[in-house]
Amino acid sequence: MIKFRTEGDSLGTMEVPANAYYGIQSLRARNNFGITGYKLSSTFIKSMAMVKKATSLMNLEAGVIEKDVAEAMICASEEIIDGKFHDQFITDVIQGGAGTSMNMNINEVIANRANELMGGKLGKYEFVTPNDHVNYGQSTNDVIPTSGKLTVIQLCESLLSELEDLKKSLYEKGAEFDHVIKMGRTHLQDAIPIRLGQEFKAYARPIRRDIKRIKETLEDFYFVNMGATAVGTGLNADTTYVKDIAAKLGEVTGMDFKQSTDLVDGTRNVDVFVWLSSALKVCAVNLSKMANDLRLMASGPRAGFFEINLPMKQPGSSIMPGKVNPVIPEVMNQVSFQIFGNDLTITKAAEAGQLELNVFEPVLFFNLFQSIQILKNGAQTLNYNCIKGITPNAERTEEMVQNSIGIITAINPHVGYENASVVAKESLKTGKTVRELTIEKGLLTNEELDIILDVYNMTNPGISGKELMDEKKKNK
Numbered sequence: 001m002i003k004f005r006t007e008g009d010s011l012g013t014m015e016v017p018a019n020a021y022y023g024i025q026s027l028r029a030r031n032n033f034g035i036t037g038y039k040l041s042s043t044f045i046k047s048m049a050m051v052k053k054a055t056s057l058m059n060l061e062a063g064v065i066e067k068d069v070a071e072a073m074i075c076a077s078e079e080i081i082d083g084k085f086h087d088q089f090i091t092d093v094i095q096g097g098a099g100t101s102m103n104m105n106i107n108e109v110i111a112n113r114a115n116e117l118m119g120g121k122l123g124k125y126e127f128v129t130p131n132d133h134v135n136y137g138q139s140t141n142d143v144i145p146t147s148g149k150l151t152v153i154q155l156c157e158s159l160l161s162e163l164e165d166l167k168k169s170l171y172e173k174g175a176e177f178d179h180v181i182k183m184g185r186t187h188l189q190d191a192i193p194i195r196l197g198q199e200f201k202a203y204a205r206p207i208r209r210d211i212k213r214i215k216e217t218l219e220d221f222y223f224v225n226m227g228a229t230a231v232g233t234g235l236n237a238d239t240t241y242v243k244d245i246a247a248k249l250g251e252v253t254g255m256d257f258k259q260s261t262d263l264v265d266g267t268r269n270v271d272v273f274v275w276l277s278s279a280l281k282v283c284a285v286n287l288s289k290m291a292n293d294l295r296l297m298a299s300g301p302r303a304g305f306f307e308i309n310l311p312m313k314q315p316g317s318s319i320m321p322g323k324v325n326p327v328i329p330e331v332m333n334q335v336s337f338q339i340f341g342n343d344l345t346i347t348k349a350a351e352a353g354q355l356e357l358n359v360f361e362p363v364l365f366f367n368l369f370q371s372i373q374i375l376k377n378g379a380q381t382l383n384y385n386c387i388k389g390i391t392p393n394a395e396r397t398e399e400m401v402q403n404s405i406g407i408i409t410a411i412n413p414h415v416g417y418e419n420a421s422v423v424a425k426e427s428l429k430t431g432k433t434v435r436e437l438t439i440e441k442g443l444l445t446n447e448e449l450d451i452i453l454d455v456y457n458m459t460n461p462g463i464s465g466k467e468l469m470d471e472k473k474k475n476k
């Protein structure tokens with residue numbers, strides 16, 4: 001049978017489970033905000049604990065918190081950083097109050113654990129209180145944005161690592177497939193030859209730009225508004241604390257945090273989160289476009305392009321035996337769609353801020369953290385479950401090049417646009433190859449076509465069939 005304790009706040013009293021490390025304000029939030037059913041991420045909880053550890057250390061140095069109290073709060077914070085008590089964070093990720101419930105949840109957990117360490121009882125707050133001690137010199141309005149930035153930095157470390165691995169795999173495939181000639185397509189119609197390796201290198205380069213963009217946005221995340229308290233004026237915070245808290249957070253985290261140049265700006269504006277979300281969206285666009293291409297090139301196997309083979313990961317149909325679907329590119333598309341939607345939510349949440357505070361950071365953070373996490377997971381599965389195992393169907397691609405009308409483009413400078421058009425139309429109508437018809441019409445010789453229709457040379461910028469022919473004539 002569950003036992004309860006009675007706790008009170010400015011609104012009255014409530015029954016809190018006797019063994020809970022959270023308190024009345026966390027419980028009120030759980031009851032008020034039954035929205036998503038999702039709890040705060042472990043990384044975010046640890047980030048808040050790092051912030052609280054830094055504030056306890058700084059308040060101890062400033063002489064505004066007694067040593068035994070500060071040490072108990074530091075110890076409690078370290079336990080949370082180590083992964084303990086995470087089940088005591090009971091607030092929904094989407095909540096009113098600009099994250100006050102998140103802040104009070106960690107304040108209560110730290111206060112109760114610190115009291116316990118000092119010999120007190122849960123919910124009594126004999127030695128340490130959530131507001132007067134754990135939250136001393138702080139506000140939700142500097143704790144939560146700072147915790148959000150710290151979370152983003154940590155999540156992006158894993159994301160960037162996966163993107164680097166994906167980029168490397170794409171470059172490796174670019175080199176591996178450099179000898180494979182295939183038809184390039186524009187408007188989904190035959191264009192001119194291209195090397196499969198060139199296409200895969202062209203997938204790698206946008207990912208390289210994405211990595212650069214994400215890293216550039218993260219530079220602003222090392223500027224935090226700790227010391228701002230409610231609106232950026234630092235009211236109720238010790239001057240020594242305000243001056244040194246960012247550096248102290250840097251010591252706790254091992255990261256080079258600096259205080260925002262303008263704490264009012266740092267408290268009211270969240271544009272840096274929007275900028276990062278935009279960079280994530282661009283990356284998702286690039287990955288989704290790549291996934292689209294892979295699905296097209298692998299389509300078939302008999303009635304599609306069938307230029308590449310994707311790794312077979314699972315049976316594709318409950319009714320069609322032997323069918324295998326491109327499930328990894330498909331899931332990458334869906335990850336991207338989710339990130340596009342998240343970006344819109346983040347944009348709206350940032351725009352809806354008013355005056356000295358953006359109260360919509362909870363939904364902004366939920367969507368941003370999710371975008372980073374699923375983009376990392378998507379890049380990882382695309383790389384290891386798809387890209388690394390792709391093989392080419394070189395005979396198939398060579399056949400399509402030789403039978404394509406698109407190679408007429410290389411003949412055009414030698415016979416003129418009108419003659420080339422006639423050949424192209426007749427080839428399409430009769431099924432004869434461009435080579436056959438060009439020779440039949442006496443437009444070029446077989447020897448000349450060997451030079452002009454060297455498909456590998458066609459894929460090298462700066463090398464033209466006309467130059468090769470002129471050089472051959474000159475040598476004669």
